[in-house]
Amino acid sequence: MIPKLKRGVHIDFHTMPGIYDFGREFDAADFARTLSDANVTLINMFAQCNLGFSYYPTKVGVPYPTMKGDMIGSVLEECHKKDIRVVAYINIGLNHEAARSHAQWCRVDAEGRIIRGDRTANFFRTMCYNTGYGDYLLELVTEIAALNPDGLFCDCMVLEPCWCNKCTEDMLERGIDINDRAAVTAFSREVMLDISRRIRAVIPRDKLFYLNGMQYDEVDDMETHNEVECLPSGGWGYDYFVPRASYARNLHKDTLYMTGRFQASWGDFGGFKSKASIENDIYDALCQGVQYSVGDHMHPARGLEKDIYRIIGEIYGETMRYERWTDDAVYKADIGVVINRGTYGSEQPGAARMLSELKYSFEIINEDMPLDKFRLIILPDETVVNDRLLPKLTAYMESGGKLLSTGFGGLLPGRKAFAPGIYDFIEYHGADTANSSYYRTKEILCEADMDYDMYNQGILMKTDGKLSVASYVGAYFNRHWDGLHGYYYTPPEGENGYTAAALSGNTAHVCFKLFTAYNRTASVFHKKLAAHLIEQLLPDPLIRAPQMPSTSRVTLTGTDDYRLLHVKTTFPEPRGPFDVVEEHVTLPAGRRVSVRGDYTSVCLLPELIPVLFETKEGRCEITLPEITGYAMFLLQ
Ligand SMILES: [Zn+2]
Structure with missing residues (x-):
């Protein structure tokens, strides 16, 4: 039985060679305490990063050159003492160490190139699972599974057509036209589905399992949940999360909004987009009836940035007060x-x-x-x-x-x-x-x-x-x-x-x-x-809110016993290339929102403060109090 996923942190940890003082200040007990104090219950934690370095004593892979001890082993031990679930991260699509030692394991593009695009970034070469890399990956996954983490998070499963020698031989044998890009892409998709199934077979069914980058609805029978990866202020935009969460929650019982603390994107060590901005994303998750996790990147020598966890702790400390009602509620x-x-x-x-x-x-x-x-x-x-x-x-x-x-x-x-x-x-x-x-x-x-x-x-x-x-x-x-x-x-x-x-x-x-x-x-x-x-x-909609600004959001979740009305007033402003939330928006008291159905009480959560309402023609008409950022109301 997989417990409810909540209050997560995705800890990115891709480490270039050359960090001579790797792990200098890292202490697993302190790491677990920082997370626990921040009310975190779930982390994705690196077993192996996109450079291809392992963070445990590996017999299969390449350990980080200056690592001492067993980082993920100690994290598992200390986090479990604090009831924090630790999902092991492995990068499937990127493995630059394996690419360097086995060039024939790399994907080859239509022009015959292994390396393409910005070589100072991270996606300039990707791996082909149809080569010996597939077997190597399975050995790595088996070794990681033996560490007994609470699950496996497989990253960067990005579909790209591959013309490597092995794929080309296989396609020619099957009569696939290797000059037809769509046909080659379809073959590469089959290769990805095949490796997904092989990895799935290694991970016990009572563990969490997620394939990040695969289409939600082609691997939904393999995964245990969905993580909607979306750094909205940077590359994804604020229009990505809602449609994806709306679909994902129909494919899985549990869906997480994986946002991030960064200003720009992943790898942005010095970026922090503001507390209100992270709250904005979590309010979006609450409005959509899904759970949430915040993406971070751990410093390789210093460990977690304490002040970020102070702020995450403040945010989660507030949102956990709603969980009594939100845990079993579903979107209506x-x-x-x-x-x-x-x-x-x-x-x-x-x-x-x-x-x-x-x-x-x-x-x-x-x-x-x-x-x-x-x-x-x-x-x-x-x-x-x-x-x-x-x-x-x-x-x-x-x-x-x-x-x-x-x-x-x-x-x-x-x-x-x-x-x-x-x-x-x-x-x-x-x-x-x-x-x-x-x-x-x-x-x-x-x-x-x-x-x-x-x-x-x-x-x-x-x-x-x-x-x-x-x-x-x-x-x-x-x-x-x-x-x-x-x-x-x-x-x-x-x-x-x-x-x-x-x-x-x-x-x-x-x-x-x-x-x-x-x-x-x-x-x-x-x-x-x-x-x-x-x-x-649809003359009698579930929610009617003509007095509310178009920038606000009003949604309903609930159980058989009650409904939760979510009202969100904060929204981003475009500033240069970024959409920014710096502070919350306040909506004055007195706006009316009506919800279809008869209710006998309406209260503001989590304090259960009664709110003015009247029942008219089968609808509950609520007069909203002043709202700054977000409010949740209990309708019974
Ligand atoms: Zn290939």
């Missing part, structure tokens, strides 16, 4: 956003951001998951109705379900026709080849009554005019070069008989890729159009 949603397994396109962060701003509660699910618990299904932009989805969707619609689709969403694979029986009110006229076009809504939804740009075309369609919510407005020209002019200026010409958005009964479709466009342009008019359609399909 009205809307199922269905994606096809193995896809992650920009329509997913686009939909997640838009629905979050509108305070609609949603899960991202795939075609293999049940639809019937949702009041509305969204098929965003690229989701095709394949053989697995079609019978489910048909049954869902026959039982009165509601459906919104956009762009190519709702089409059969191959995109030649809509899913039969659902879209009979739409004439499908094929993919839209325009690169400039507009739409005009029947009702005025935005501040200006004008033609709005679609930005991301999808399909052409026609409907009975009475069912049209928005008409298609063509441009005078497509953007193009005619030999004399570059047609950059492409104004709207007029309505051309096509429909941009239509609603009939329980089904609505928007012809363009509304969520992709929202992700790329953040156009408020796209959001207004979506909201207009959703209001008609």
